[in-house]
Every structure is written in structure tokens, then in C-alpha cells.
Amino acid sequence: MRPGPRRSLTHAEILDVAFDLLEAKGFAAVSVRGVASGLGLTPTALYTYYPSKNALLRGMVEHLLARLDPGETGATDAAGEAGAPGSAGVAAGRTRLLALALRLRELLTGHAGALGLIMSGPLDGPNAMRLNETLLESFMAAGLELDDAARAAYALQVYVLGSIALESAEADAESEPADASDRAFATEATGATLWTDLATFPLSERTEAVAAQHNSTAQFTWGVQRLLDGLIGVR
Amino acid sequence: MRPGPRRSLTHAEILDVAFDLLEAKGFAAVSVRGVASGLGLTPTALYTYYPSKNALLRGMVEHLLARLDPGETGATDAAGEAGAPGSAGVAAGRTRLLALALRLRELLTGHAGALGLIMSGPLDGPNAMRLNETLLESFMAAGLELDDAARAAYALQVYVLGSIALESAEADAESEPADASDRAFATEATGATLWTDLATFPLSERTEAVAAQHNSTAQFTWGVQRLLDGLIGVR
DNA sequence: ACCTGAACACCGTTCAAGT
């Protein structure tokens, strides 16, 4: 076939195929050629819809964030004044922040390799801004003044994305069987003693059990709670 | 030339070329072919030293971490008992933790695109373990019991890596001029209203000035301090 | 505007062969 049947796709259709690919074969499979062929198109046809692969990736991020649904704002009373709201507002704000963090983590870990998406550029799309606005409202409801709320909102995003980064780094490693030898070479490369086993690090050794749980929802929640402890003045 | 002059390179020499490439041309330029040609080798020759590109990347991570130099342990007194150490020990532990976090950030942001390195696999090399051990010691010196110290050490690493992730995502975007149009397409892709400008998000708008400082050392320090507030029971 | 086909300049990795 030469020119083509004039399909006129939706961006949503393209992103669906991209997410199918991400879930089925991982981040590396989300290629211009791969998505195009999943759509029944030539790679070059995709450039009609997105000017670059990076633009496609950003579209995927926004698509994910659209499903975040920050929920009812409801913090309008506290948003106006920088004073100390009632402890009920503090508790409500904190609950909402934890819920948002958990939901964000859920969305991003649901699709393996989603971190690659986030690193495609800054989080400045409309849905990312909506999230930011909700975080600001919640921190102000919890008693922070505006500037501190901004810093706190950023800190929380940092923590969530950091968690995803570390989790996905380990998840990727597990799916690659050649990893043990990779590690050996990395060790040798630094000139470190090859017999640096756990015994050299007594605390790390005694802590193996809890380290094994580092990627759990419980550890994530614990970390977010401690961060919120530090950000909000309560507890 | 056919077979070759039998060079016998050091892993350190290879890593040096890799870091030169990383600094000069970014993470994408750190390719097997690129490193090999910088060494005057054929790409395949590199596979004698590293079994895969990922192994090379892990070697680079260890090489970076080797320059971390956690410093004198000095917390041997507090490491033995889970009780409450003197406030001097708490302050010293906390100071050391902040210094480590700052140093780690400095190392990773010094080389643009270093996050790609970290995502090459879990941080389980000898130097990564040495860092972990030092973090454990410091948190115990600050008064945490062993299991909480393990969780806290992980939380701190999460925060540092998350900061790097967000910073490098924005740094990469700045170096690409085609970004504005990318964003427009991403916006359209979600079906979001195109006129979602800052005015729709009043809090985000009023907070632009501090948002512009999100990648600063000051903001990083502020976030780490708040996290330490929550992790260590003081203040 | 949407699409094809050919092409350009790259990738990581494998394999047989040389010293």
C-alpha cells in the first residue's frame, strides 16, 4: 500500500497503545516505531501527532496524572489566612496529603518503568499543576504559611519520586538475570576488595530484614509520615 | 590494522573516559561505541572489561560513590546501645547526616544525567554499602534504634535521589529548545483545556517566586532538615 | 493534514576469527 487510508487518530488512542506497550514489554519497548506499529502506522506518521518521542512521553505523564483526581478541594477556609487553623483542619490536611502521596505512588508503580516518563521533562503540564495546587491547599490547611507550603509541596513530590526511582531501579534489576556478574565487574572496577561482604558492615547485616521491606507500601507510608512530621509542626 | 596492539586497559581508565563523555556530551553520549572510540578501541573490545553496558554504568556509580568519603565513623559509643545518647551525640549525628546528604547531592548533580546511572540498578555495590553503614551509624548516634535507623537511612536516600531526579528532569528540558511545542502537544493529548494558565491555580501563582528556587541548595537543605526533624525525634 | 518509503546516523550485542 502506498499513501494510506487516512485514519485520523486520537491522542488518547495513541497513548493507550503506548501504555499497553509499557505494561507488556517495559519502558524500552515504548519506541516511536513500536507505538506506530501497534497503531498500524509507519513511524514517521506518529510525528504528525507528536513532534518528538519526548513529547509522546510527556503526553503519557499527563495522561497518568489526569487519573490522580486530587478530590474535593474543601480547604478554602484555611487558604485565605496564614494563621493557625483548628487541629481538625491540620488532621484533614495531613490525611489528604498522605492519601495523595499513596495514590501517586500507586499510579507510578502500577506501570513499570514509569520513572522514565517523569524524567522526560519537568512536571509542568496542567494536571501536574493541579496536583501542585492541591498540595499547596492541603499544606495550608495543615497550618503552613504560603511559602513554606510551596517548599513542603516540592519536598513531598521529591520523596514520592525518589521512592519510585529506587523501587524501579531494583525492579529492573530483578528482571535481568545477568545481574550478578554485572555486580562483580562493578566491584572490580572500583578497585574495592572483592571480599567486601556483609560481615564488613555489621549494622547493615543486622538490618537485612528491614532492608528487604524497603519497597513495601508500609515503608513508603512510614517515610511519608516522618516527612510530614517534619514539614507540619504537629505530632 | 587487524588484531590489535594488546593494550590491557584499567577499569579506571575506561571509567575516566566514560565520565569525560558524560560531562562533555551528556548521558546519551555514554554509549558502548562512544566509550570504546574514546579509548581507541572497537566497541566489542569493551565487552572484555564489562559484560554489558549496564555493568559499565554500575561501575560508574561505584566510582562516584567511592569519592563520597563518609569520613570518620566516630559513633562507636552510641552504636552499641539502643538507649538515648547525649544531645551532643544527637547533634553530631544530625550534622553528619546533613553533610552526607549535601555531599551526595553535590557528587550526583556535578555530573549531568547522573540519575541515569543510579537507575541502572540497585545501590548494592561495596561503596553503596559503606554509605549505608555510615548512615546507620549516624542515625543511631542521633538516638534511633536499629530498625528505625534502617528505615531512616532509606528515607534519606530516597529524598536525595528524588531531588536529583527532579533537578535533572528540569535541567535536561532547559537544554532542549523544542520543549515549548512538546508541552503544547502533551497538553492537547490529555484533552485538558488549552487555556489552563497560572491564573487557574491561584496558590501556584502566588508561589512562583519560591518555586523558581526549588532546585537550589537552600531548598535542598531545607527539605533534608525537615525530613531529619521527622526522622530524629528532636526539636 | 495525514500518511508512506527511503534514508541518515546512530544504538547494544553476538560471533567467528586473529594474536
Added chain:
DNA sequence: ACCTGAACACCGTTCAAGT
């Protein structure tokens, strides 16, 4: 053990051409 050269199966992106 260390290296080459050829090859395989991919990339993102550009460009002229068709409808």
C-alpha cells in the same frame, strides 16, 4: 586474555513524495 570486523536487530528523526 584481548582485540578486530562483520553482522543482527534495533533506535529517533528528516525528507521528498503521494492523497
